[in-house]
Amino acid sequence: MDSSRKLSTIYARVPHGLATSELSLRRRSPRILVVDDNPNTMSLMQELLSSRGYDVVALPDAAQAEAEILRRAPDLVLSDVIMPGKSGYELCRELKENPATRLIPFVLITGLTEREDRVRGIEAGADDFLSKPIFPEELFARVKSLLKLKEFTDELETAESVLCTLGLSVESRDPYTEGHCERLAANATELGRHLGMDQDSVLALRRGGYLHDLGKIAVPDEILKKGSNLGPEEWEIMKQHPVTGENICRPLKSLRLVLPIIRHHHEHSDGSGYPDGLRMSEIPLLPRVLQVVDVYDALRTARPYKPALPHDQAALTMHEEARRGLWDHELVGEFFNMLDQRRRVA
Numbered sequence: 001m002d003s004s005r006k007l008s009t010i011y012a013r014v015p016h017g018l019a020t021s022e023l024s025l026r027r028r029s030p031r032i033l034v035v036d037d038n039p040n041t042m043s044l045m046q047e048l049l050s051s052r053g054y055d056v057v058a059l060p061d062a063a064q065a066e067a068e069i070l071r072r073a074p075d076l077v078l079s080d081v082i083m084p085g086k087s088g089y090e091l092c093r094e095l096k097e098n099p100a101t102r103l104i105p106f107v108l109i110t111g112l113t114e115r116e117d118r119v120r121g122i123e124a125g126a127d128d129f130l131s132k133p134i135f136p137e138e139l140f141a142r143v144k145s146l147l148k149l150k151e152f153t154d155e156l157e158t159a160e161s162v163l164c165t166l167g168l169s170v171e172s173r174d175p176y177t178e179g180h181c182e183r184l185a186a187n188a189t190e191l192g193r194h195l196g197m198d199q200d201s202v203l204a205l206r207r208g209g210y211l212h213d214l215g216k217i218a219v220p221d222e223i224l225k226k227g228s229n230l231g232p233e234e235w236e237i238m239k240q241h242p243v244t245g246e247n248i249c250r251p252l253k254s255l256r257l258v259l260p261i262i263r264h265h266h267e268h269s270d271g272s273g274y275p276d277g278l279r280m281s282e283i284p285l286l287p288r289v290l291q292v293v294d295v296y297d298a299l300r301t302a303r304p305y306k307p308a309l310p311h312d313q314a315a316l317t318m319h320e321e322a323r324r325g326l327w328d329h330e331l332v333g334e335f336f337n338m339l340d341q342r343r344r345v346a
């Protein structure tokens, strides 16, 4: 059979008009976690949702729900508000504060109709509400729409992880930078927290650790492996990597905060950096933070053209370079405060 006939045979087995997302949803039944201390409500919900083909786990309190979520994350949580132990609000807030679980849609089931209680739920991060008594058609409609949302965020996460994997593949082209992305992601996250940044900024720093040099994918091996002593034309090609990386990541809205990190991680406070020659206050904060961590890692790692510096010498070099106008002086100070605190704790 020639290849075009083989392909048409494969396509013939896929029902017409079936989108890729529908195919992925059919791989397994969505998993729904019901948390309610009332055995009647629990069994009613389990029966209703199971009848629609969902994989349902029902538990009577927040502690057991947390253990179950750790064991296997559900696609949706439906939780009562008032339960023995932690309330539905507390469970919701904890899940929404944890980057690993915050994208799981959370519905509060409430017998309360007061506006203040809804406001509390919204403040805790609930995605939706269901009122008792539960009407099956309303339950099905909300569950269906929230699972669709979850499916989209899962696909988005997949797209991001593909890009991060690409970032790692760029790193692997240069054996001297092994582990650089992971160290950068970890240290930038820690510095963001040390500076009291909000959760979205900290997450952007983590992603920036993996994605900042993604644009090097377009830099030929012979230039990439030289590291230093680049000719003027080679240097021009190398200097394009922040813009290339930004262009690759731009279509993903969830990477909005990461784009400035990718574009500006080689700017200098005195305006001598690239690609835009920005000066100190013009350089956004997030790339300045990642830059400090990046420079430290580069100084502490051996390259074909230079040895690794010990910690104290790297600190002296960075303070000196900050004084000369390359890096953000205050951030360099905070970074070494953070490392000193880490050393004292260890």
Ligand SMILES: [Fe+2]
Pocket (backbone or CB within 6 Å): 212, 213, 241, 265, 266
């Ligand atoms: Fe770079």
